[in-house]
Amino acid sequence: MTKANDPIKNIQSRIDELEQTINERGEQIRKRTRQLKEDLQAELSPMEMLKRHPVEAAGASFVTGIVAGRVIRSLFGRKPRAAAIQPSAESAPQAAHAPQQKQPSQIGVAVGAIGVELLHAAKDLAVTWLKSQVEAKKK
Missing domain, CATH: 1.20.58 (Methane Monooxygenase Hydroxylase; Chain G, domain 1)
Structure with missing residues (x-):
């Protein structure tokens, strides 16, 4: 009977080893990711960019x-030149038709x-x- 259980124990031990390897690699990836994030933040900080x-x-x-x-x-800024000229008494009717200064938009x-x-x-x-x-x- 022990021979019948050996392949199952072998498979189970192999599964356990694979799970342990996956967990170790996952932790290594998380550590590398954190390190890369910190390195990028340090490299791209405004003060570091100004220094370099x-x-x-x-x-x-x-x-x-x-x-x-x-x-x-x-x-x-500047007013249009036509609006800057003072209208005289003769050109009063023209002044009524002169374009008004426009207000700045929002x-x-x-x-x-x-x-x-x-x-x-x-x-x-x-x-x-x-x-x-x-x-x-x-x-």
């Missing part, structure tokens, strides 16, 4: 500031606010980076 690429970060901030400034200026106001916030964020990043550079040189 300060010129590119300054350039990106500069270009963002220029674009945001142009958007803000186009929304809130979208324009929102884009302007976003542009200002982008400028503030870029300034804060630059100041933080400069502080870290000064502190690093002091040490």
